[in-house]
Amino acid sequence: MSNNSSTTLPFQAEVAQLLHLVTHALYSNKEIFLRELISNASDACDKLRFEAINNAALYEDAPNLEVRVSFDKAAKTITIADNGIGLSKQEAIDNLGTIAKSGTKDFMSKLSGDQKTDAQLIGQFGVGFYSGFIVADRISVESRRAGAPVNEGVRWASTGTGDFEVADIERAQRGTSVTLHLREEAEEYLNLWKLKSVIAKYSDHISLPILMEAEEWKEGENDQPGDMVKTGEWEPVNKASALWARAKKDVTKEEYEEFYKNISHDFEAPLTWSHNRVEGSTEYTQLLYIPAKAPMDLWNRDKTAGVKLYVKRVFIMDDAEALMPSYLRFVKGVIDSSDLPLNVSRELLQESRDVKAIREGSTKRVLSMLEDLAKKEKSAVENAAGKIDVGSGESVPAPEPTEGVTDVVDKKTDATVPAAEAAVEFAGGEDAGKYAKFYAEFGAVLKEGLGEDMANSARIAKLLRFASSTSDTVSVSFADYKARMKDGQEAIYYITADTLAGAKNSPQLEVFKKKGIEVLLMTDRVDEWALNYLHDFDGTPLQSVAKGAVDLGKLQDEDEKKAAEATAETFKPVLDKLKEALKDKASDVRVTTRLVDSPACLVVQDGGMSTQLARMLKQAGQPAPELKPVLEVNAEHPLVKRLESAAHFDDLAHILFDQALLAEGGMPADPAAYLRRVNVLLVG
Numbered sequence: 001m002s003n004n005s006s007t008t009l010p011f012q013a014e015v016a017q018l019l020h021l022v023t024h025a026l027y028s029n030k031e032i033f034l035r036e037l038i039s040n041a042s043d044a045c046d047k048l049r050f051e052a053i054n055n056a057a058l059y060e061d062a063p064n065l066e067v068r069v070s071f072d073k074a075a076k077t078i079t080i081a082d083n084g085i086g087l088s089k090q091e092a093i094d095n096l097g098t099i100a101k102s103g104t105k106d107f108m109s110k111l112s113g114d115q116k117t118d119a120q121l122i123g124q125f126g127v128g129f130y131s132g133f134i135v136a137d138r139i140s141v142e143s144r145r146a147g148a149p150v151n152e153g154v155r156w157a158s159t160g161t162g163d164f165e166v167a168d169i170e171r172a173q174r175g176t177s178v179t180l181h182l183r184e185e186a187e188e189y190l191n192l193w194k195l196k197s198v199i200a201k202y203s204d205h206i207s208l209p210i211l212m213e214a215e216e217w218k219e220g221e222n223d224q225p226g227d228m229v230k231t232g233e234w235e236p237v238n239k240a241s242a243l244w245a246r247a248k249k250d251v252t253k254e255e256y257e258e259f260y261k262n263i264s265h266d267f268e269a270p271l272t273w274s275h276n277r278v279e280g281s282t283e284y285t286q287l288l289y290i291p292a293k294a295p296m297d298l299w300n301r302d303k304t305a306g307v308k309l310y311v312k313r314v315f316i317m318d319d320a321e322a323l324m325p326s327y328l329r330f331v332k333g334v335i336d337s338s339d340l341p342l343n344v345s346r347e348l349l350q351e352s353r354d355v356k357a358i359r360e361g362s363t364k365r366v367l368s369m370l371e372d373l374a375k376k377e378k379s380a381v382e383n384a385a386g387k388i389d390v391g392s393g394e395s396v397p398a399p400e401p402t403e404g405v406t407d408v409v410d411k412k413t414d415a416t417v418p419a420a421e422a423a424v425e426f427a428g429g430e431d432a433g434k435y436a437k438f439y440a441e442f443g444a445v446l447k448e449g450l451g452e453d454m455a456n457s458a459r460i461a462k463l464l465r466f467a468s469s470t471s472d473t474v475s476v477s478f479a480d481y482k483a484r485m486k487d488g489q490e491a492i493y494y495i496t497a498d499t500l501a502g503a504k505n506s507p508q509l510e511v512f513k514k515k516g517i518e519v520l521l522m523t524d525r526v527d528e529w530a531l532n533y534l535h536d537f538d539g540t541p542l543q544s545v546a547k548g549a550v551d552l553g554k555l556q557d558e559d560e561k562k563a564a565e566a567t568a569e570t571f572k573p574v575l576d577k578l579k580e581a582l583k584d585k586a587s588d589v590r591v592t593t594r595l596v597d598s599p600a601c602l603v604v605q606d607g608g609m610s611t612q613l614a615r616m617l618k619q620a621g622q623p624a625p626e627l628k629p630v631l632e633v634n635a636e637h638p639l640v641k642r643l644e645s646a647a648h649f650d651d652l653a654h655i656l657f658d659q660a661l662l663a664e665g666g667m668p669a670d671p672a673a674y675l676r677r678v679n680v681l682l683v684g
Ligand SMILES: Nc1ncnc2c1ncn2[C@@H]1O[C@H](COP(=O)(O)OP(=O)(O)OP(=O)(O)O)[C@@H](O)[C@H]1O
Pocket: 040, 041, 044, 082, 084, 085, 086, 087, 095, 096, 125, 126, 127, 128, 129, 130, 176
């Protein structure tokens, strides 16, 4: 293609769709365009700095990286220019005409047409460059990639409708300048003060200098009114120091929150954060945030990373798994190491012992943040209940000594205050309810840690919360449960089911209810899998009430046991007949004491896969073993008693089995046969 020739290309379909939405849904939040474009400019400078580690020539004759924001009142334009890595023509076509993000289709399908919820979603998705079209009806970009010849510049222009134009240009400066031709409604931004205040609000933490041309007042001549005129001097308008590198006392709550919004694309403030300088064999600064809301791609395995690794302020990578285990994939933030080598490949870094140490340290830090939130919540609840437990060390234990960690300055989430003081401070304060909020959003993800992070599984177990037969809200910890255990109770009992109602009304629970024994109700899909990895809590075994024979240990009195054995004996002939009738479905049939109101239930062998998990695997198209559960019958139940003299023994036997299956949310293997049998009995 010869110089100056211009080509028109269509946007990828998703871009065209997104552009339409962006301009409409984000209109009430239009000033974010400046944040997005400055953030791109800063990323481009980070990329140059990284590439220049091995190729200093890329700096050409301009080693000072910076972003310049300017405006032209007469032409009604704003320009954001950087001297970063720049774009080649092909990169401009690829990056400014398509959306390369994974999960784009999924995201598009979630949009509802409701502006408010869509705005939230789009915000999370990160519209980046395209946000310019909220305020501009035309954008032109001029760029040259660092190191490329002057005649390999590119101009990209679009009105943000169906297509864009690209042309070859000559461009002396490396880097990119983005010029927004403002819509009439956005002309308020043609004002130094306005632009400065938006930059201060959103981009103060950007570590590069953001420069604007200074203005001064000039008196009018010949009776003309005076005006502000540009002086030709460029002045920094941001603090230009990486926020995480500043001392805690110099960073306000608002700045921390704004930085979070910037790196996460979240509209909502985070629940909490922790900012520390870690000293020891590996030295680094960590600024880690817990979001208040789950992103829509929380379940997307190859989602974009939340934690970025810098080495001495140079952005290196955001490989999620290398920095944070997958069960903490909701964490956002920055880690800046002062002693990792800068000039090694990303692949090598992922293998590095230092990176592993950083990952371990950061995992521990996140767990302490969560423990902290949980403690604050507990003391708030206790105080609300009038149990002021100041400084007992119970509600707010002293912070664990973390070797080699120095607090950068004062406290935020890091409990550097003595326990007693902390308990008073937390009582019912703004932290009340935060852990519950966290748990509702991310509890199911956290549970994956039981299987994924054995080293921390005891800490993770303490952070888990469940509903129980005495509490519908997901608020019961294993420790709460243990504190309420009955004298002589030897296990923590739980049941897994698809729904809370299913769990609560499960026949397996009947004897526990009768005896007033609490049972934890687990309804997350991940529970069954995660619980496989947790055999006990603090020395007390965990026991599924749907597995193995019911064993209430010392809670079952001798008389009951004797009576049950006697019933089993007299009932033996019926049991044998039942076994024979159900030999294809049940691995065994036995009399149980676990039922009170129901005639029968299904259990699996101890250590076996539950019927619920097998069902889930099947639904997910995974191979699942054909399970033959044990049918347990309640010999006191009238329906079971009728078996002895039943004319339709076989039908009744199958009905008992299928009903037990239905009661736990399963489906008879042959529903039509089930109905036929019920009908035979109804008319008979
Ligand atoms: N000033 C710039 N200099 C160089 N490349 C840029 C610049 N602005 C954008 N780009 C390129 O265009 C791509 C798309 O930008 P866009 O803002 O849409 O998304 P992003 O920055 O990748 O993602 P996000 O905004 O979610 O962080 C960028 O990844 C980058 O490659």
